[in-house]
Amino acid sequence: MIVAENLSKVFTMGENEVRALDGASFTINEGEMVAIMGPSGSGKTTLMSIIGCLDVPTDGRYVLDGEPVESLNESELAQVRGRKIGFVFQQFNLLARTSALENVMLPQLYAGATMKERTERAKKALERVGLGARMDHNPNELSGGQQQRVAIARALVNEPSIILADEPTGALDSKTGVEIMSLFQSLHRDNGQTVILVTHDSYVARHTDRIIRLSDGHIVSDEKNPSPIKAGAARDEEH
Amino acid sequence: MLLSENFLLALRALKANTMRSALTMLGIVIGVATVVALLAIGNGATASITSDIEGIGSNLITIRPGRQMMTIRNSTQAQVGSLYYSDYETLNKRVVSNVSGISPAFSSSYKIKYGSESFQVSVTGVMEDYLPIRSYQIENGRGINGSDNDSRSRVAVLGAQTADDLFGNLNPVGKDISINGVKFQVVGVLQAKGSSGIDNPDDVVLIPLETGYSKLFGTSAIKDGRQTVSVILLSADSSETVDTVIGQAEYLLRREHDIAPGEEADFNISSQADFLKTMDTVTQTLTIFLGAIAAISLLVGGIGIMNIMLVSVTERTKEIGLRKAVGASKNQILLQFLIETMTLSLLGGLIGILLGVGIAWVFTVLGLITSIVSISNVLMAFTFALAIGLFFGIYPAYRAASLHPMEALRYE
Numbered sequence: 001m002i003v004a005e006n007l008s009k010v011f012t013m014g015e016n017e018v019r020a021l022d023g024a025s026f027t028i029n030e031g032e033m034v035a036i037m038g039p040s041g042s043g044k045t046t047l048m049s050i051i052g053c054l055d056v057p058t059d060g061r062y063v064l065d066g067e068p069v070e071s072l073n074e075s076e077l078a079q080v081r082g083r084k085i086g087f088v089f090q091q092f093n094l095l096a097r098t099s100a101l102e103n104v105m106l107p108q109l110y111a112g113a114t115m116k117e118r119t120e121r122a123k124k125a126l127e128r129v130g131l132g133a134r135m136d137h138n139p140n141e142l143s144g145g146q147q148q149r150v151a152i153a154r155a156l157v158n159e160p161s162i163i164l165a166d167e168p169t170g171a172l173d174s175k176t177g178v179e180i181m182s183l184f185q186s187l188h189r190d191n192g193q194t195v196i197l198v199t200h201d202s203y204v205a206r207h208t209d210r211i212i213r214l215s216d217g218h219i220v221s222d223e224k225n226p227s228p229i230k231a232g233a234a235r236d237e238e239h
Numbered sequence: 240m241l242l243s244e245n246f247l248l249a250l251r252a253l254k255a256n257t258m259r260s261a262l263t264m265l266g267i268v269i270g271v272a273t274v275v276a277l278l279a280i281g282n283g284a285t286a287s288i289t290s291d292i293e294g295i296g297s298n299l300i301t302i303r304p305g306r307q308m309m310t311i312r313n314s315t316q317a318q319v320g321s322l323y324y325s326d327y328e329t330l331n332k333r334v335v336s337n338v339s340g341i342s343p344a345f346s347s348s349y350k351i352k353y354g355s356e357s358f359q360v361s362v363t364g365v366m367e368d369y370l371p372i373r374s375y376q377i378e379n380g381r382g383i384n385g386s387d388n389d390s391r392s393r394v395a396v397l398g399a400q401t402a403d404d405l406f407g408n409l410n411p412v413g414k415d416i417s418i419n420g421v422k423f424q425v426v427g428v429l430q431a432k433g434s435s436g437i438d439n440p441d442d443v444v445l446i447p448l449e450t451g452y453s454k455l456f457g458t459s460a461i462k463d464g465r466q467t468v469s470v471i472l473l474s475a476d477s478s479e480t481v482d483t484v485i486g487q488a489e490y491l492l493r494r495e496h497d498i499a500p501g502e503e504a505d506f507n508i509s510s511q512a513d514f515l516k517t518m519d520t521v522t523q524t525l526t527i528f529l530g531a532i533a534a535i536s537l538l539v540g541g542i543g544i545m546n547i548m549l550v551s552v553t554e555r556t557k558e559i560g561l562r563k564a565v566g567a568s569k570n571q572i573l574l575q576f577l578i579e580t581m582t583l584s585l586l587g588g589l590i591g592i593l594l595g596v597g598i599a600w601v602f603t604v605l606g607l608i609t610s611i612v613s614i615s616n617v618l619m620a621f622t623f624a625l626a627i628g629l630f631f632g633i634y635p636a637y638r639a640a641s642l643h644p645m646e647a648l649r650y651e
Contacts, residue, residue, distance in 0.1 A: 049645040054564065075568040082566020089648065093561045097255055107565035109244070154565065 001065055002028040002051065002162070008059035008217075009046045020046040021057070022217035030161065033188040033195045033228075035205035038214035045166075047214065048198045052164045053081045065161055082110050086155025088165035092147045094139040100126060100150045101135040107158045125153035129183060145176035152183060162194045163187065169204055181207045182231035207231055242578075249579040253586075256551075263547040264587035266540025267624050271591025272598060273533040274620040275612065279599035281526040283610035288518050292511060294374060294432055295440070298339075298475040299511045300485055302326075302492070304467075320496070320505025324452075324466040327366075329495050330473070334487045337480035340368035343468035345451060345460050349419040351444060353405045360401055362418055362444045363469075364451030370396075370429075372474040373440070380412040380427030387447040393454060395423040399431035400441035418444065421454055481510050534623070540587070541627035548580050548635035559639050560647025569640045576636035577629070584628025588621045595620070 009021040021043045028034055038044040049055035050062060053069055056077070062070045064084060072080065086107075094103050104122040113121070126135050129149040139147050148168060155163050165184065169177030185207060187193040197208060205211050207229050213221040253260040304322045327343040334341075346363040369375075370382045378399065387394050395416065402411045402425075411425040423446060432440045446455070452466055460467055473488065475481040485508050498504050552559070559572060567575075596617075599610035 045645075045649075052564070054645040054648075055643070075570065078563065078566055078568040078571075081564060085564075087564045089561075093557060093564075093648065095558060095561070097251075106562070110562070110566040110568070110571060158566070 001030050002026075003063040004051075004060070005062075006060040007047070007050060007057045007062060009043075009050065009055070010058045019217055021050070023060070024214070024217070024219050025060075026212060026219060026222055028194065028196065030194055031188070031192045032210060033185070033197075033208045034210045034212060035197045035199060035208040036212050036214065037199060037202065037205045039200055041216075042214040043217040044198050044200075044214050046217075048164060048166055048196075051162070051196065052085050052087060053077045078110075082107060082158060084161045086158065086160040086163045088148070088151050088155050088163065088168045090167040090170040092139070092144075092151045092171070094147055094150055094154075096140065097138060099136050099138055100131060100142065100153075103139070103150055104153045104157050107154060111158055121157050122153070125157040126150070128156060129153045143176070144172050145179055148172060148176075148180050149183065152180075152187075156187070156193075162196060164196050164198070166198045167200070168197065169201075170199075177204070178231050185228075185231055203229075245575060245578045246582060248575060249582040252551075252579055253583060259547060260583060263544055264583055264590070266543040267537065267584050267587030267627065268540075268591040268594060270533060270537030270540040270627075271588050271620045271624050272594035273536055274530060274623070275592055275595025275617055276598035276602075276610075277529040277533050278526065278616040278620075279595070279610040279612040280602055280608055281522065281529055282613060282616070283599075283602075283608045285519070285522040285526070286611055287609060288522065289515060291433070292515055292518060295511065298478050298481050299372065300473040300475060300481060300488070300508060301510075302471040302473070302488060302506055302508050303469075304506050321462050321467045322469075322471060322506055323462075324448075324468055326492060326495055327468060327471050329491055330471065330488055333491055334473070334484060337476050337484050338473055339476040340372040340474040341472070342366040342369035342372055343448060343471045344369060345448060345456060345467070346469045347456060347459060349444075349455070351401075351405065351419075352417040353411075353414065356405050358404065360442060360444055362446060362451075362455070364448035364456065365445050366448055368474070369445065369472065372472045375432070375440075376430040378428045378430040379410065380425070382427055383445055383447050388449040391450045391453050392447060393421065393423045393450055394426045394447065396427040396429060396445040397425055398429050398439075398441040398443040398445075400439060401444055402428045404442075418446070419455060478512075481512065485510060537623060537627055541584070541631040544580055544583055544628065545631035545635060548576065548632060549638065551579075552576065552635050552639040555639075556642060556647045556650040559642050560644050560650065563642070563644035564648060572642075573636045573640035576639045577632045580632025580635065581625065581628040584624050584632075588624030591624065592617055592621060 004027070005025050007021055007024045008019065011018045011020055024047060036044050036047060050057050053064070056072070057070050060070065061068065064080065067080070069077070069080060095106070101119070101122050104125050105118045108118040108121060123132070123135065126132055129152050131146060131149050131153065134142060134146065139150070142150065163184070168184070169180050172180060181204065184195050184197070188195045197204060199205055206225060208225060209228055210222070210224050212219060302322065304320045324343060327341070331341050342365055344363050344365050346361050348359055349362045350357055351360050351362070365383055366388060367383060367385045383394070383396055395418065397405070397411055405411065405416065406414070411428055414425050415422050416425055429441070452460055473484060475484045489504070489508055492506055493504055496505055562572060596612050599612050602608050602610045
């Protein structure tokens with residue numbers, strides 16, 4: 001569960017102060033699937049960094065699973081990231097010349113798991129995203145959709161409380177994008193996983209239950225989406 | 240994360256850019272190889288010079304004319320003073336205890352001739368004790384003895400090299416040679432001692448000193464109407480008595496030469512130990528000098544490593560961002576890159592040691608110098624390489640570890 005109160009982030013560029021985030025407050029409960037939307041420059045990347053514990057706010061409070069995070073130092077933040085956040089990026093960010101299995105094992109390495117634990121959990125995560133048969137492939141031997149699945153498996157492997165996805169379909173064609181959205185929905189629906197999607201694409205955002213819109217560092221709307229698009233179903237209808 | 244995992248990670252990262260890693264390592268390889276090879280060759284040279292000096296004679300004491308201190312500036316001054324045959328007689332008579340041998344010698348260069356072969360060589364007039372003092376062994380025939388001197392016989396003993404040059408495969412013993420036009424009969428040939436590099440002990444002709452005075456040296460050996468000698472050699476009976484003998488000889492010669500106490504003597508006495516000490520200082524200086532040159536090449540190698548690691552950190556900014564995003568702490572990133580640099584210098588160090596030992600071995604096999612590879616030198620070179628890796632690895636690793644995760648992730 002995320003509780004954000006009056007989050008602000010100020011960057012100093014030369015003599016100018018840029019208020020990337022200006023007093024954002026919201027609560028995201030466990031098991032929710034939420035989209036954070038906004039055009040570029042709206043502060044959504046900054047918000048994502050703070051939610052993902054990649055950065056700390058200049059002002060305000062951020063409580064993650066009951067733990068105040070805003071005042072943690074760098075190494076404590078790294079620990080929280082490893083334990084509680086699973087990242088999915090637009091460009092997948094897989095390590096080249098490294099098999100899918102080893103890519104997925106990476107977060108476990110820093111979590112201090114034994115080799116056996118790492119392998120078992122990574123295999124399980126890859127099977128969960130439907131890539132059980134391609135564990136030994138290197139990223140350059142996989143399609144874009146498959147690479148993003150590996151990245152999702154990597155985000156899942158430490159069993160984080162939140163999956164934080166930054167434009168996860170941005171680098172994929174629409175058909176593969178639908179598959180990935182379907183995977184996120186199934187993680188949310190079947191496993192009760194909290195999923196936060198950061199996107200500028202309203203079509204992607206409409207796959208979630210709740211949409212938070214940002215503009216100029218302010219939250220301009222925070223609404224339930226009563227009828228989310230079902231990614232798998234949409235495709236079924238086409239057939 | 241275990242150290243071994245970090246090491247494997249580093250190997251993989253280095254393998255990803257094999258060519259670049261190899262070229263980067265080359266700096267360390269060359270540096271370490273140079274250190275190892277130069278030190279091995281330096282050690283070999285020192286050992287060979289030491290054994291040569293020891294081979295000159297055991298517990299040898301050398302008395303030469305001239306002052307003790309021989310700086311380049313007053314080297315002409317050092318020629319002041321002479322040693323006389325009478326000095327030898329005094330020493331021979333008065334210094335008896337602890338001395339196992341004493342012989343004066345007068346050396347001059349003459350043309351020697353046998354058949355059509357002729358060349359210039361150092362001819363030395365000696366007494367009977369000269370051969371044992373200088374540790375010469377007889378290969379063939381006999382040495383110079385007392386009666387040769389008493390009867391002023393025209394006999395000569397040839398060094399191994401001289402015999403070879405003059406006679407080739409013939410047996411020189413019994414043959415007549417001409418020294419500066421004077422006929423001498425060869426009565427013996429010395430065993431080869433091997434070149435010392437200082438002066439070749441095998442390229443000599445020994446004749447009885449008395450014969451030399453009367454038949455060969457002429458006025459060149461006469462000063463103020465007295466017979467001079469180039470050197471007086473003494474052999475102490477053990478290394479402990481060397482200083483006692485030196486003390487006695489100095490006291491006697493100062494009195495003989497009428498030198499007041501406190502005044503500088505017109506002769507100098509040195510022992511083999513002094514000589515060894517001097518040579519030791521020289522070779523040590525040389526070794527330090529060579530080591531310093533090699534260390535500079537290691538330093539350059541280290542800078543090369545740092546350069547490449549900085550490039551690598553920039554190239555892998557996204558990877559660093561990702562590692563941080565999935566939970567890697569600053570220290571873990573620091574360690575990862577530091578170990579990568581250390582692995583590079585460690586591998587470079589190992590290859591460099593092999594190469595250095597190889598070069599030293601080639602020197603030995605080619606007969607240039609019998610190089611000595613010492614474990615401590617190898618360890619030193621290796622430690623130095625690792626230290627270079629550590630030192631030059633810290634900055635790039637720190638740069639990597641200090642990257643802001645979000646900025647690193649978005650780096651293009």
